[in-house]
Amino acid sequence: MPQIETRPLGVPEMGEVRLAMLAEALRRGWADMRRAPGYAVLFAGVYVVIGLILAAITWTTGKTYWLIFAVVGFPLVGPFAAVGFYEVSRRLSQGRALVASEIFTVIAHQRRRQLPSICTIIIMVFLFWFFLAHMIFALFLGLSVMTNVSSSLEIYFTPEGIRMLAVGTLVGAAFALLLYSITVVALPLLLDREVDFVTAMLTSLQVVTENPVPMLIWAALIAGLTFLAMLPGFLGLFIVLPLLGHATWHLYRLICEAGGAAPRTPRGI
Numbered sequence: 001m002p003q004i005e006t007r008p009l010g011v012p013e014m015g016e017v018r019l020a021m022l023a024e025a026l027r028r029g030w031a032d033m034r035r036a037p038g039y040a041v042l043f044a045g046v047y048v049v050i051g052l053i054l055a056a057i058t059w060t061t062g063k064t065y066w067l068i069f070a071v072v073g074f075p076l077v078g079p080f081a082a083v084g085f086y087e088v089s090r091r092l093s094q095g096r097a098l099v100a101s102e103i104f105t106v107i108a109h110q111r112r113r114q115l116p117s118i119c120t121i122i123i124m125v126f127l128f129w130f131f132l133a134h135m136i137f138a139l140f141l142g143l144s145v146m147t148n149v150s151s152s153l154e155i156y157f158t159p160e161g162i163r164m165l166a167v168g169t170l171v172g173a174a175f176a177l178l179l180y181s182i183t184v185v186a187l188p189l190l191l192d193r194e195v196d197f198v199t200a201m202l203t204s205l206q207v208v209t210e211n212p213v214p215m216l217i218w219a220a221l222i223a224g225l226t227f228l229a230m231l232p233g234f235l236g237l238f239i240v241l242p243l244l245g246h247a248t249w250h251l252y253r254l255i256c257e258a259g260g261a262a263p264r265t266p267r268g269i
Contacts, residue, residue, distance in 0.1 A: 225243075
């Protein structure tokens with residue numbers, strides 16, 4: 001059984017986020033994805049399958065309006081996929097071999113640490129978004145005179161439909177921004193160090209609020225690329241999820257290094 005290494009304690013000093021860090025994080029993320037393509041396909045494949053199943057159920061039941069809410073809400077659970085990418089990038093930055101048994105042991109070990117707590121919050125936000133999405137639909141289109149609102153897209157181009165889409169998009173964006181703010185730094189921090197999930201979320205929120213421009217640009221990049229990746233039957237996630245997962249780890253490390261943390265040095269393979 002592979003041994004789980006000891007993580008350092010506490011939150012490191014977080015430095016200023018500069019726009020140049022975003023480009024550097026993407027460059028390093030792309031390099032990691034090319035060095036470990038098998039893990040990219042494996043971890044991203046889980047979410048491609050989930051997306052396809054979700055779409056299939058939506059169309060099979062005939063309730064096509066749920067597909068719109070699912071597409072908007074699907075990125076809310078994206079951070080789950082990131083843990084595997086973080087561990088791969090962490091090992092690559094240390095010059096360590098990518099031993100599958102060790103990587104999956106580290107991921108499995110997270111169930112005994114703080115990650116399940118923050119994942120529970122992610123699920124609760126996602127489910128609450130679905131509840132509000134249903135309420136928004138009922139508020140604007142629940143009394144529609146159409147006999148089969150689920151099988152026609154024309155309803156979405158009516159004044160009520162356009163208002164429903166506008167309000168739903170704004171509410172969904174607010175949920176996504178909140179979730180992004182409390183997880184973008186918290187998730188890699190929880191993997192990297194021994195810290196409680198509340199402190200990790202507050203640290204993440206602090207980084208975002210103190211560096212609004214670069215962090216909002218990063219959020220927009222994540223949202224835009226993820227949306228485009230879902231258009232071709234979710235297949236674009238095979239590229240976008242690994243790229244953003246690896247890049248987010250490197251952005252976290254760059255922020256730590258800007259705060260005075262020593263950069264990771266290869267230890268040999």
